[in-house]
Amino acid sequence: MQRGKVLSESRITGEVIIDQLIRNMELGRFEMAYSILLPCIFSIYLHPDDYARLVNVLDLIKEDARRALSARLGQMNARGFGFPKRGGKKRKQHKIASKDWSLEFFPDSEGAVPQGDVEIHSELNETPQPGYHGTKTTLLDREPSVTGAVGHQTGETGVKSDTRRGLDRVFAEIRYEDDSGPQLYLMTQNEITIGRGGDDLPVNVALYANEEVSREHLRLRWDAPKNRFVAIDKSRNGTWINGKRLAKGVEETLPERAEIGIAEVLTLNFEAKR
Numbered sequence: 001m002q003r004g005k006v007l008s009e010s011r012i013t014g015e016v017i018i019d020q021l022i023r024n025m026e027l028g029r030f031e032m033a034y035s036i037l038l039p040c041i042f043s044i045y046l047h048p049d050d051y052a053r054l055v056n057v058l059d060l061i062k063e064d065a066r067r068a069l070s071a072r073l074g075q076m077n078a079r080g081f082g083f084p085k086r087g088g089k090k091r092k093q094h095k096i097a098s099k100d101w102s103l104e105f106f107p108d109s110e111g112a113v114p115q116g117d118v119e120i121h122s123e124l125n126e127t128p129q130p131g132y133h134g135t136k137t138t139l140l141d142r143e144p145s146v147t148g149a150v151g152h153q154t155g156e157t158g159v160k161s162d163t164r165r166g167l168d169r170v171f172a173e174i175r176y177e178d179d180s181g182p183q184l185y186l187m188t189q190n191e192i193t194i195g196r197g198g199d200d201l202p203v204n205v206a207l208y209a210n211e212e213v214s215r216e217h218l219r220l221r222w223d224a225p226k227n228r229f230v231a232i233d234k235s236r237n238g239t240w241i242n243g244k245r246l247a248k249g250v251e252e253t254l255p256e257r258a259e260i261g262i263a264e265v266l267t268l269n270f271e272a273k274r
Contacts, residue, residue: 028135
């Protein structure tokens, strides 16, 4: 997962927390045929000392965070939404599945979050969505490690339920920039498809690019028995791995770090996470 490095002795601030909420929201997007859902349910874990220091201003941080998330959502839709991209198809609208953002702060009781860090778990909605595994991010350079995401209040008792679950495996990161701007895709399935896609041809990584890019351009797969990643070109105009063109339809071993050229239109930067 994408993580930023800061000095561990830094004091966490409301501004840093809000920046990390926006980053988590952007990483957690879930693409559908006509729109893109963004996470809007956030559980925010702080070191107990940081939580105690900020507890009296958490409501103000929540208020500012909601404004910042709404502003970022507006910017994402203002960036060409409703206008055709190259190829004549409209860009997809970004939206959330609830009426408002839900943010809850918790002191980390497991000793997983160091002082000066923030760990954020997010969901698209209060009901987990099929095919969506949630997004977990941290500020410091470490893997998210809080195992319990505390649920929302239920019933008249106001008791909060514990929805503990294991961390989702990230096989690889794919960074690229297409017509909609810089992107980061976290590969959490052992096989994904990449291309322009379409209403009748969903893909895991939908590239906003011209028609030189095929609707299903290539597939990436984690080959567990052979402990390797493979790439399979499915395109009309070619796929390159570190400058070498792939034979169409033939599995090729993918290095743990690779530049994947797509029809000489754009480049995907692939990095295995194992």
